[in-house]
Amino acid sequence: xxxxxxxxxxxxxxxxxxxxxxxxxxxxxxxxxxxxxxxxxxxxxxxxxxxxxxxxxxxxxxxxxxxxxxxxxxxxxxxxxxxxxxxxxxxxxxxxxxxxxxxxxxxxxxxxxxxxxxxxxxxxxxxxxxxxxxxxxxxxxxxxxxxxxxxxxxxxxxxxxxxxxxxxxxxxxxxxxxxxxxxxxxxxxxxxxxxxxxxxxxxxxxxxxxxxxxxxxxxxxxxxxxxxxxxxxxx
Numbered sequence: 519x520x521x522x523x524x525x526x527x528x529x530x531x532x533x534x535x536x537x538x539x540x541x542x543x544x545x546x547x548x549x550x551x552x553x554x555x556x557x558x559x560x561x562x563x564x565x566x567x568x569x570x571x572x573x574x575x576x577x578x579x580x581x582x583x584x585x586x587x588x589x590x591x592x593x594x595x596x597x598x599x600x601x602x603x604x605x606x607x608x609x610x611x612x613x614x615x616x617x618x619x620x621x622x623x624x625x626x627x628x629x630x631x632x633x634x635x636x637x638x639x640x641x642x643x644x645x646x647x648x649x650x651x652x653x654x655x656x657x658x659x660x661x662x663x664x665x666x667x668x669x670x671x672x673x674x675x676x677x678x679x680x681x682x683x684x685x686x687x688x689x690x691x692x693x694x695x696x697x698x699x700x701x702x703x704x705x706x707x708x709x710x711x712x713x714x715x716x717x718x719x720x721x722x723x724x725x726x727x728x729x730x731x732x733x734x735x736x737x738x739x740x741x742x743x744x745x746x747x748x749x750x751x752x753x
Contacts, residue, residue, distance in 0.1 A: 520579060520653075521578070521579035522577065522579060522657070523577045524573035524577075525573055525574060525575030525613065525614075526573050527561050527568060530557070532610045533610070534613065534644050537613065537642060538557055538560065539556050543624045543641055544563040545623055546624055546626050567617050567621050571617070574616060576614050576616075576660060577609075578610050580609070580610055611645065611653060612646065612656075614641075614642065614657050615640070615643075616641070617638070618636060619631070619632050620635035620636065622641075630708045630712075630713040631713070632713065639674050639675065640673050640675045641675065641692075643657065643692065662716065666718040672716065672717055674714065675715075676692065676711060677691055677696075677697045677702075678692075678693070678712070679694055697716075698714075
């Protein structure tokens with residue numbers, strides 16, 4: 519089983535290239551801002567969140583992992599024109615961020631928002647492409663477990679439909695199907711953007727049961743169709 523590390527400012531270099539130089543969630547301006555200035559803004563943001571609240575994310579430990587072939591935002595079609603291939607000596611196989619809503623300036627620009635500034639937001643989940651779904655689900659569930667141990671009861675995330683205009687920015691939002699598969703439910707929407715919520719008080723036990731059922735099913739049918747991974751029956 520993979521190991522995990524808390525994400526902090528001193529470990530920013532362990533993030534995928536596409537993440538560590540992007541301050542989209544940490545600012546309210548337009549564009550990606552993937553520059554050295556953005557990397558510093560992200561580092562300062564991490565320092566601030568760490569001091570006021572704690573680690574703003576989780577990394578999968580690279581120990582024992584295969585060489586890094588590249589990363590992608592979960593549930594978003596790959597765009598070969600975007601330069602997000604990573605050298606082999608770089609970072610964690612998977613990463614995820616979370617922070618209180620009050621710490622995310624980007625929320626002021628979104629058409630739907632959590633009910634209060636103390637809401638906890640999960641965002642920016644990326645994983646290696648060769649094991650993207652497996653790594654992503656494990657990392658998300660580990661992150662939710664960490665948050666529950668820190669006293670968080672409800673977690674919010676933003677999702678977009680595959681193929682919607684939001685896909686153009688790739689890592690802004692989760693895929694709707696992915697969040698639904700992991701116990702999140704819709705609480706608000708505006709066009710193709712959805713605000714999702716997971717109640718941690720009962721979610722993790724249910725997810726564990728569902729994973730046990732899936733493992734037993736795979737033991738009898740090691741090559742299920744893609745429809746087995748989504749509620750909507752789409753790959």
